[in-house]
Amino acid sequence: xxxxxxxxxxxxxxxxxxxxxxxxxxxxxxxxxxxxxxxxxxxxxxxxxxxxxxxxxxxxxxxxxxxxxxxxxxxxxxxxxxxxxxxxxxxxxxxxxxxxxxxxxxxxxxxxxxxxxxxxxxxxxxxxxx
Amino acid sequence: xxxxxxxxxxxxxxxxxxxxxxxxxxxxxxxxxxxxxxxxxxxxxxxxxxxxxxxxxxxxxxxxxxxxxxxxxxxxxxxxxxxxxxxxxxxxxxxxxxxxxxxxxxxxxxxxxxxxxxxxxxxxxxxxxxxxxxxxxxxxxxxxxxxxxxxxxxxxxxxxxxxxxxxxxxxxxxxxxxxxxxxxxxxxxxxxxxxxxxxxxxxxxxxxxxxxxxxxxxxxxxxxxxxxxxxxxxxxxxxxxxxxxxxxxxxxxxxxxxxxxxxxxxxxxxxxxxxxxxxxxxxxxxxxxxxxxxxxxxxxxxxxxxxxxxxxxxxxxxxxxxxxxxxxxxxxxxxxxxxxxxxxxxxx
Ligand SMILES: [Zn+2]
Numbered sequence: 001x002x003x004x005x006x007x008x009x010x011x012x013x014x015x016x017x018x019x020x021x022x023x024x025x026x027x028x029x030x031x032x033x034x035x036x037x038x039x040x041x042x043x044x045x046x047x048x049x050x051x052x053x054x055x056x057x058x059x060x061x062x063x064x065x066x067x068x069x070x071x072x073x074x075x076x077x078x079x080x081x082x083x084x085x086x087x088x089x090x091x092x093x094x095x096x097x098x099x100x101x102x103x104x105x106x107x108x109x110x111x112x113x114x115x116x117x118x119x120x121x122x123x124x125x126x127x128x129x130x
Numbered sequence: 131x132x133x134x135x136x137x138x139x140x141x142x143x144x145x146x147x148x149x150x151x152x153x154x155x156x157x158x159x160x161x162x163x164x165x166x167x168x169x170x171x172x173x174x175x176x177x178x179x180x181x182x183x184x185x186x187x188x189x190x191x192x193x194x195x196x197x198x199x200x201x202x203x204x205x206x207x208x209x210x211x212x213x214x215x216x217x218x219x220x221x222x223x224x225x226x227x228x229x230x231x232x233x234x235x236x237x238x239x240x241x242x243x244x245x246x247x248x249x250x251x252x253x254x255x256x257x258x259x260x261x262x263x264x265x266x267x268x269x270x271x272x273x274x275x276x277x278x279x280x281x282x283x284x285x286x287x288x289x290x291x292x293x294x295x296x297x298x299x300x301x302x303x304x305x306x307x308x309x310x311x312x313x314x315x316x317x318x319x320x321x322x323x324x325x326x327x328x329x330x331x332x333x334x335x336x337x338x339x340x341x342x343x344x345x346x347x348x349x350x351x352x353x354x355x356x357x358x359x360x361x362x363x364x365x366x367x368x369x370x371x372x373x374x375x376x377x378x379x380x381x382x383x384x385x386x387x388x389x390x391x392x393x394x395x396x397x398x399x400x401x402x403x404x405x406x407x408x409x410x411x412x413x414x415x416x417x418x419x420x421x422x423x424x425x426x427x428x429x430x431x432x433x434x435x436x437x438x439x440x441x442x443x444x445x446x447x448x449x450x451x452x453x454x455x456x457x458x459x460x461x462x463x464x465x466x467x468x469x470x471x472x473x474x475x476x477x478x
Contacts, residue, residue, distance in 0.1 A: 014226040050189075069176055069469070069476075091177055092143050092459055108185040108226060109177040110213075116478075120213055122181065122222055 003114070006121050013123040016050075016106070018084050019043040029084035048086075052078040052126065054102040055085065059095050066112040074098045078106075078126050091125040103129040132257045133298035134291050134435070135197065136444070138190025139407035139451050140183050140269075141287035141394060143459035144173040146467050148282055154464040155277045166282055167368025171395025173462055174271045174286035176470055180209040181219045183269040183400070185226045187290040190448035191265070192227060194299070195292045199227050202292065203261025204234040206251055208244025208268045208399040209288075210317070210324075212237050229265070241315060242364055243425025244268060245399040249291055250431050253302055256293040263294045270398035275323035276473060283367050285395025289403035299441040300410065300419075306347035306432040308339055315426030326426070335428045336366065340374045343430035344422045351434055355379040359417035362388030362405035364424035366396050380420075387412060393455040399425075406435075408451035413437040 011017040012030035020027050021035040022042035029048060034041055057076035060067070067073070074090035076098060090098050091109060104126035111123045147170045152159035163169065174183075184207055192199050205220045212219045220235035238244045238251075245268015252264035269288025274280030293302075314335030317324040327335075340363055348354065355361070361384045363371040368391050375385050388405035397404055402423040409419055419435040468474050 010225055014222070015228055092175060108182050108189075109175075110179055110182055111177070120179075120181075122185075122226065125177065 003119050006119065016048040016124060018046045018048050018082070020046040027082040027084045029086055046082060048080045048082055048084055050106040051129065052080045052086070052104050052106060054098060054100055054104060054126075055079050056100055057090065057098050066114075076126060078104060086124075088124060088126045090127065092127045097128060105129050131298070131301055132253055132293055132295050133302045133438075134300035135263065135294035135297055136191040136193070136195025136292040136299065137290065137407055137410055138187045138194065138448050139287070139289040139404050139454070140186035140190075140449065141404070141451070141454040142172050142174045142178050142183070144175060144470065145170045145458040145461050146173050146464070147461060150461070150464055151282055162282055165369065166279070167372070167392060168282055168395065169392050170458075170461075171283060171285035172287055172397070173467055173470055178286065179213045179271055180207070180211050180269045180288070181213055181222045183271070183286065183288040184219060184223050184267045184290065187269065187288050188223060188227055188265060188267060191290040191292050193447050194444045195263075195294070196297075196444070197263060197292070197294070199229045202229045202233060202263045202265050204252060204255050204264040205229060206236050206238055206248035206264070206266050208238040208240065208246070208248040208266070209270050210239055210241060210244065210398055211271045211273065212239075223267070234261070240429065241426035242366065242396070242398045242401055243423040243429055243431055245289070245401075245403040246421070246423035246431040246433070247425070249293075249403070249433070250305060250307065252291070252293045253305065256295060263292055266291050266293065268399040268401075268403040270400050272396060272398040273323055273471070278323075280324070280326065283391070283396040285397050287394060287397040287404055288400035289407040291403070297440060298438050299444050301436045301438060303434040303436055304347055304351045306343055306350055307429065308343040308346060309429035310339070312339070312426075312428035314428055331366075331426070332370070335426060336364070336370050336424055337374060337377070339428050339430040340364065340422050340424050341378055343432040344378050344420065347420070347432035347434055353418075353434065355384070357418055358384060358420045360384055360387055360409045360413065361420040362402050362409060363422050364402045364430075365389065365391035365405060366424075368392045390451060390455060404451060410437070410441065411445060411450045411452065413441060415439045415441060
């Protein structure tokens with residue numbers, strides 16, 4: 001992920017800004033031009049809660065280089081109360097405690113560093129609630 | 131009058147016990163625990179740093195303040211572990227919280243008192259009318275060199291305070307600062323670990339500045355120790371703040387709520403601000419609170435604060451300091467700690 005690409009994603013990565021389709025009311029994250037549900041093209045801004053539930057998850061044992069120190073880790077599809085779905089890393093957890101239905105909170109974390117001298121990339125990860 | 135309109139704190143979930151660090155270096159754990167009065171300390175996850183701790187603490191502060199973050203006109207973060215040497219932590223924090231871009235941002239550094247330094251400046255800007263709201267954060271992922279006494283205390287966490295003029299949760303009644311050139315603890319540019327003057331960090335440094343600032347603000351306000359329900363002093367370990375309290379005439383009861391160091395360690399710039407957050411979690415309207423920070427180099431900031439009627443209803447949201455301290459996720463071994471703190475040299 002080169003720096004300009006990270007920069008363009010700041011509203012969705014750092015603030016979880018999503019959009020609500022004006023015709024079918026579904027909330028979509030990140031924002032896009034055409035609604036995947038009804039093919040509508042009119043949107044209004046939507047904010048996501050910092051909570052959610054695991055839809056499905058997997059454990060990554062062989063990680064990309066920038067994530068090698070974190071392996072093994074859980075990657076999960078999370079659905080927020082607004083109905084938006086996000087693919088997030090799950091942190092501060094045991095590998096076997098995450099599965100469909102696990103309630104999570106979304107917390108601000110460092111996602112990766114671009115090597116030893118590049119920029120630091122931030123965003124949200126899920127942590128088990130409670 | 132200006133004061134605090136919102137506050138929040140965040141402490142990472144990993145812990146390491148004093149025994150585990152002592153075991154690694156063949157030290158006497160019982161003697162360390164007795165000497166430093168430290169049971170365990172927080173350890174940041176591999177994905178946590180001063181920026182992430184600041185965002186989490188400030189998010190609770192914004193929620194408790196109930197304000198639109200766009201109205202925050204200044205953001206100051208005090209830390210000695212800013213993730214970038216060049217590029218302020220505050221730039222990430224404002225964008226994450228939906229503050230700005232019409233906002234003044236700066237990172238502060240003054241060893242362990244950079245947090246109260248940020249609070250001091252934020253308060254002044256609000257009082258002057260230059261900005262409507264100002265956010266001040268003290269947060270650190272402190273470094274202590276391996277096999278140094280600091281390793282038992284250097285920990286991670288922080289607290290955030292929003293200052294404003296309306297709907298105050300806490301009135302700021304007075305401030306006082308005391309600073310001198312005292313080389314008790316420092317880190318030269320480019321060095322990884324700080325150095326310190328051993329016993330020299332006590333009398334001429336910590337005790338002189340903490341007691342002078344506290345006596346100064348008591349004289350300025352005409353108040354006495356018994357006028358306060360709570361007091362919090364900077365907590366480099368569990369022993370120093372209790373000794374300072376005793377010398378100044380404060381009791382164990384006034385100190386115990388804010389004495390988070392025993393379970394949290396020394397979060398440097400986040401230390402006394404997190405102790406204050408623990409007090410605000412339980413203070414009743416009208417309670418007076420004394421806060422005195424200490425930063426090596428050296429200086430102290432003192433604040434006299436008073437809880438308002440609004441505090442109890444606003445703190446129902448957000449995370450409480452002692453509940454974060456009482457529910458650690460996991461105790462790590464020294465090996466895991468060395469990995470999390472990036473003390474192991476890896477290949478590229
Ligand atoms: Zn639609």
